[in-house]
Every structure is written in C-alpha cells, then in structure tokens.
Amino acid sequence: MALTSFDFQQARVKQVLFKSRLRSVLYGVREAEPALFSLAHNPLGQWLQTSVKPALGGQPEVREIERVLQQMLSKGQDLVTSYTRGHIEESRAGLDQINTFAEHIETLLHRLEQGTAAA
C-alpha cells in the first residue's frame, strides 16, 4: 500500500517518543531498555523496515534516514553511558546533538513525503 501522510505522522510520533524516552533516562525517571538503541527494535527503525522500505526502498532519502537514525541511536547510547558514570549535566547537554539528528531525519522525512505526494 502506498504511504500516506498518516504514515509519516506515525514516524514523527515515534521519533518524539524516542527523544522523550531517552530524556527520561537522562533525568533518572526511567531505566534504559537495551531495545531503545537497537535499530532493529527501535520503533522508527521498525517503521523504516516494514512500511518504508517495501514502498520506497530505492530512494536515497531512505538510506540516509537509516544512517542518521543509526548515528542518533549510538549517540543516545553514549549519553546514557555517560549518565550512569555520574556525568549528569554533560549527558543532558548532549541532548542537543540528538535534536540535531532528529531535525535532520525530519527534513529527510519531509522530502520523502513531498516526493510521495507528488508521485
């Protein structure tokens, strides 16, 4: 089935949820789950795998999203490691970089969505 704006909306919700989960780990509200940083188990990663790739697997944006998402996940993992070592403020300051990755992914999603709408 072709991707609709509803699908992209889902991706955005999943992205915000990832950031919120990471932030809650860095504020000691929640323990980190290993699946949070796994491309295969991360909700956005799963969405890429099951919804996007079958429909738009050939698009360069899809590969780029996967690459940036992988970077965002490993950065998130580093921040949690830093937090558990007691570098509380430093790890929180790192959320800035997560935002940069997330904005990049958002730009790519937007481009994909525009392409889908135009097709």
Place this chain on the structure above:
Amino acid sequence: MAQPPGSPAAVPYFYSSSGFANRQPAFMPAPPASDSPVDYQRLFRSLPDNFLLMKHDATIVDNTDGHVAVSLKSREEAVGRTLFEAYPSTDQNQGDIIAASHEHVRQHLEPHAMPVIRYDLARPAEQGGGFEEMYWQATHYPLLDEQGQLEYILQRTQNITEQYRAAQEAARAQVALAESQDRIRFVLENLPVLIWTATAGGDRDFFNSRWLAFTGRTAEEQMGEQWSTSIHPDDRERVLASWKKSVASGELYQVEYRLRRHDGQYRWILVRATPRRDAQGTINLWVGGATDIHEQRQMVQELLSANETQAVLAEQAYQLYQKAENQRETFQSLLLQAPAMICILRGAEHRYEFVNPNYQQLFPHRELLGHTVEEVLPEVKDQGIIGILDKVYQTGETFHGDEMKMQLERDASKALKDSYFNFVYQQFRENDEPAGIMVFAFEVTEFVHARQALERLDNAPGN
C-alpha cells in the same frame, strides 16, 4: 594649608624626601664645661629630632635645630614667649587642642600625644616642586624636678608620614577585604542556588541561607556529616558513597537525590561540587551547588507518559485507518464489479465521485468523474432529471424509477436515443447532513422495446 602652632613648617632642604638623617647637622662636641665633659645645650640643640622645651606655663625655653628648621622661626624669635604667642594657631580649635594637651600633662604628669595632623612640605624645585603630603604627630612629655613637680613640658614633633600611610593603606586594605568578603557572602546568599562548602576531608563547613531555609535546619544541625540526615533514606547510601569517592579521588562530585524540605516533602535536587586546589595542587576546599530539579523531572515524566499515550493512540488510529482503508477498497471493488450501473454523486451539485464500469459504458465518450451531472449530461436537464436529483438530495426521499424513459446521447453522434431504466436515487448522509446521492440502475431498454413490440402485436388489427 596653614601652619599649625608648634608644628613643623615647610623647610624643603631639611625635610625633603631624601631623608631626615642625611640632612641632620653633624654632631659637634662642645668644649667640655668645668663640671662636665659635654656641652649639653649644644647636644640638645643638635638632637636628630624636633624638640621644643617649655616651662609648665608654655613659655619657650629652647628648641632643637631641627625644630627651628621646620618651624621657619628663629630661636631668638621664639624663646621667652609662650607657645601660643610664638606659633599662633590658625584657629581656636587647634589652640584648644594644644592647651588641652598641656593641661593633661600638668594634671597627670604623663606624656600626651595630640591627634595626627596633615601638613604638606614644599618639594624642592629639582624634585618637581609642589607640595609633598606629610603627616605629623606632636607629643608633650612632662619633665619633673627633684621634688616630682612639673618643671618643663617637652614637645616632640615627629614626621609619621610613613607610619600614617602604612596605617591608612592597611585600613583601606581591610575595608577592601571586608567589602570583598561581604560581596562574596552576598552573592553566595542570594544566588538562587543551595550552596555549601566542605573541607578537604569532606566535612561540610558552610551552608548558605537558601540551603538552611530549604531544609529548615540551622547551620549547626547540618555541619560535618549531619547534612546527610536530610537525604531520603533510599538515596542516602548512594549519595554518601559518591561523596566519599569524590573526596578521595578529587573528581568532580555530581549526584541527584531527594532532599527533605522544611515541610517534610522530599524534592529532587541536582548537586555539583568542585574542589579548590592550592598552588601545590592540594585540595583545600570543596564548593557545592544544588538546584531543585523536582518540577523539571516531573515534567520529563509527564511528557514521557503523554508521548507514550500519544504513540499508543496514534498506533490505534493508524490500525483503524488501515482497517477502514481495507474495507473501503473491498466495498469499492464490490461496487466496481457489481452487475449494475452504480455511481455516487457528491453534494448539492451532483458531482460524480465514483462511477463503475457498467455506468461508464452508458457514456463511453464522456469524462464523468469530477464533473457535475448538468455539465456532462446537459440533455437530461430538460427531462426533469436534475429536478428529481435536487429533490432527493434535499428531502432524503428515495426515488424509484420504473422503466423510466430518458433520451441520451450514448455515443459521439449527437443523436439522442430512447433509453429505459429501472433505478434508484438514494440520498446518503455524512455527519448527519445530506452528502450526496447514490445511483443504482439497470437498463431495461431492450425489455421495454420487446414488450412494446408484443403490445403492438397484441393490439394489431385482427387479434
């Protein structure tokens, strides 16, 4: 500045900054007197200091050369007169101070120092001219006779510029230090942060008033390790272990824990402390700051809950959407394949939204979708069809057409053909409002023609 009585006057060659001792007239021993090998009067006058000797009533008896030099008045002009006559005061107050000092000496037979006065001496032209700021102090000493009665008052005037300046400097430094300490204290007390300091050994030795106000404890109740009694019991062990580790290693101390507020509520705080090191690198102080992050933490928690709920709802909505989409596709394919002519007209203008292939076959040469009935089937207007559609749309009453005749252009020939249909015009509603009409039709032209042919046969003459 006017010259105060009894004080030195400007004699630059004598009191210049090059120093007192160097300019002191050399001591020249007098020829021995009959009963003494020393000329004491000459010795007195040559003393390297500014002395003025008076009787108890202030009548001047003698003075040293130093005094002559700084007072700018010859000995002859002074001796025999009172101090007040020889060196008139610039004002009554000055005179009163001297008289009071004399009186003190007379009464108590003890030395009396007068307040320090400023009296600037002219600087020699070769040193730049002008005046040099100088400070002086005069002291009156009692000299007693053999019966212990006051015989003379000895005035000694000292140049205390150096000491005075040093004292002034020390006072200024003290004020600056006090100001600096006051400033630091003000900053510590008024920053919106809970602040403490600890010794190198890890004992807390200062808490700012915000900390004390927050915990509702006195400084004495928090000193040393007592502060840890305000930590939430579940966090205490972890916090103390972390603090001890930092004290031992000198690493930055960073920890989050719940601190009991004065009202008994535990609040999450973030604490950060840095060691201060001396020139040798040895830690001599820890300074720590804590901020209340309770609300922030709560907000993170609430946002997470909201985002998780939203994700679940979005997932459900997405599932429903996919289900609806699948159903829509199913119904659409049923309608497309149905062995009847079906179309959906949307809105009061009856715009084609859906047309199945059977319906489209009626008008193979016309583009129906997206156009209104009136636009693409202009021939039906005069046949009352638009009126029927309008009525169905407005009233919601279903219209059943039974072998209804229409004249339609069914190819691009411009010729109208009689066509008969059994059909239904049925209003459909959305959000409780009329939304359009569904048309469901069978063409019965051949059937009608056959029946008409039969009827003609039946009615034919001879039957």
